[in-house]
Amino acid sequence: MNRFLFLLAGALFVFASCKKADYQKVTHNPELYRVTVKKLNDIVLENNFPPVIASRNYVYANIAAYEVIAAGDPKHYRSLAGQIKHLPKAPQPDKGKEIDFQFASLLAFCYVGNAVTFPEGSMSIYVDELKQKAKDAGMPSDVFDNSVAYSDSVAKYILNWSKKDNYAQTRSASKYTVNRKDGRWIPTPPMYAQALEPHWGEIRPMVLDSASQIPAPEPPPYNMTDKNSVFYKSLMEVKKLGDSLTADQKNMADFWDDNAFKLNVIGHASFATKKFGPAGHWMNIAGIGSQLTKADFGTTVAAYTQASIALFDAFINCWYVKYKSNSVRPETVITKLIDPEWRPRIQTPPFPEYISGHAVISAAAAEVLTHAFGDNRAYTDSSESEFGIPARTFPSFRAAAQEAGLSRVYGGIHYKNACVAGNMSGRRIGDLVNEKLKLKIK
Structure with a gap:
């Protein structure tokens, strides 16, 4: 009888272990995190978030997820508290409760993603699907409840911290005053939209x-x-390139267009088309890097998080420079003084020209992803395929960033010097993020 009970206990232990392994195969799969980030990306696209605000959506959601991972595995991951000097220490898990930290990180990401996007509850259906997936995989009810509770506590702490970043105050800040002096930015066709996020x-x-x-x-x-002036030569370079683009240059401009809201005007009719913004595009590239290198769950979350921080800071720096310089777009000068019928390959966005936002943020993200996944990491980016744009292959993240900047000249919306300067600034920002933030413990 004692032997029978011993065998029965052993069998139950094996069964329980198998069940545990089964649910962890689901919740610890890095592909699930990549899918979750893409879900937020789709919501950002559908609801037309401008690029700078989109970067804010991604950064707080990823940091929430990362802080859960760091709390669950402090031997391999450092909390960002203190590394980001104004980030307070996160709530710590109760040592007496079993928590699936990977599952909790997914929920924390979604909780924050729900709160920083609109309409409210955009990720609720997806969260229900995640929870059902964990239950169907056999996650014990106590682990499920503990994980949900811990994810909620971390998400709330991140949201409280996010409210101190001056975002709310800028919602009621003064609007940009257009100065029509030569060389200054003014709204461009077809939207003639007011300046985007001048603060x-x-x-x-x-x-x-x-x-x-x-x-x-x-x-x-x-x-x-x-x-013979630098400005005149730079302007004519944009026009000449725009008038004689090769097929590859057109594809390059379209691939990196990343216009979250393009207004198409045909006769008296107009309609909008949407794509991922530049931050969303680089979130996709972070996912490609994770998949390509077969990164585990924690490494994947860390890479997304560090990339989103670089993107967020790069946009802040770039927008400061843009509204300090208030430089005129090529389209404005060309149509006024050279050819009133000229149009750029891609639509001119509603903010000053210098420096190139794509160049800054792409270079910053590329430095972080190079740090995370390695230099000369060749990859194919098919993330624009859903918009009918062919995939492009790059020998490295840095090469992609260089092309992203140059694409804006082919697109007709930037002078080359704005892209060169932007790439330099972006690399410095990415280097600083890599230097200041040490997420993984080697």
Whole structure:
């Protein structure tokens, strides 16, 4: 009888272990995190979040997920508390309760994602699916409840912290005043939209001490009277390229367009088309890097988080420079002084030209992803395929960032010097993020 009870206990232990392994195979799969980030990306796209605000959506959701992972595995991951100097210490898990930290990190990501996007509850159905997936995989009820409770506590702490970043205050800040002096930015067709987020440089950064910490060189002064001036030559370069684009240059411009809201005007009719913004595009690339290197769950969350921090700070720095320079877009000058019928390959966005946002944020993200996944990591980016744009292959993340900047010249919306300067600023921001933040413990 004692032997029978011993065998029965052993069998039950094996069965319980198998059940535990079964649910962990589901909840610890890094693909589930990649899918979850993509879910938020889709919501950001569908609800037309401008690129700078989208970066805010991603960064707080990813940090919430990462803080859960760091709390669950302190031997391998450092909390960002203190590394981001204004981030307080996260709530710690109760040592007496079993928690599935990977599952909790997914829920924390969604909780914050729900709160920083609209309409409210956009991720609720997906959260229900995640919870059902865990239950169907055999997660014990106590582990499930403990994980949900801990994810909620971390998410609430991140949301409370996020409310101090000056975002709410900028919602009621003064609007941009258009100055029609030559060389200054003015709204462009077809939307003639008001300047986008002129106060974004006032948002609290994560790693930068201030928006102005990484200075950019002054742009070439506006000069259309001297054909040998840097400005005149730069402008004519944009026009000449735009008039004779190769098929590959057109594809490059379209691939990196990342216009979250393009207004199409045909006769008297108009309609909008949407795509991922630049931050969303680089979130997709972070996922490609994770998949390509077969990164585990924690490494995947850490890479997304560090990339989102670099993107967030890069946008703050870039927007500070943009509204400090208030530089005119090529389209404005070309149509006024050279060819009134000229149009850029892609739609000119509603904010000043210098420096190139794509160049800054792409270079910053590329430095972080290179740090996370390795240099010269060749990859194919098919994330634009859902918009009918062919995939492109790159020898490295840095090469992709260089192309992203150059694409804006082919697109007709930037002068080359804005892209070169932007890439330099972005690399410095990415380097600073890598230097200041040590997420993984080697």
